[in-house]
Amino acid sequence: MDKGSLNFGHSGTLTQVQKKSLLRCLIDKVVIHRVARDTVxxxxxxxxxxxxxxxxxxxxxxxxxxxxxxxxxxxxVSLSQQSIDDQVIAQQLTATGYRDRHYMQNSPAQYSQNYPA
Structure with a gap:
């Protein structure tokens, strides 16, 4: 199936219910296997x-x-020691593919609050 043919999601022509119904018609089965604590x-x-x-x-x-x-x-820690602003650090980490445990764009200060000592 051509991936481009599934770009109906952004056109605004189908409702959410219609999109789900269409996918149910196209999908036979979904198999999920946990490969790491944070990845399936x-x-x-x-x-x-x-x-x-x-x-x-x-x-x-x-x-x-x-x-x-x-x-x-x-x-x-490295970026923080360079006196880089928390928001800038968060943006840099997000841009390079890092994410926090809840998928939110927390600042590094918030990371350290959530990180067990």
Whole structure:
């Protein structure tokens, strides 16, 4: 299936209910397998036999449970020691693919409050 053919979501021509109904007609099965504490591997089996595989991040209970928690902490400390503003640090980390445990754009100060000592 051409990925471009599923861009109906942004056109505004279909309601949310219609989009869900259309997907139910196209999808045969969805298989989800946890590959890490903060990631699930999702396999969509389309009617007709094609498959789509994607690893998706999921919320976790604490920053320490993120796969890249140590790297994230190191980056925050390093940038913080350079006297870079929390908002700028958060934007830089988000731009490079980091996320917080709840998918919100918290500031580094908020990370340290949530991080267990």
């Amino acid at each position: 591997r999702t396999r969509i089996i389309w009617k007709g036999g094609d498959t789509t595989n994607v690893d998706l991040p999921i919320p976790v209970g604490s920053l320490a449970e993120l796969t890249n928690a140590q790297e994230l902490e190191t980056q925050v």
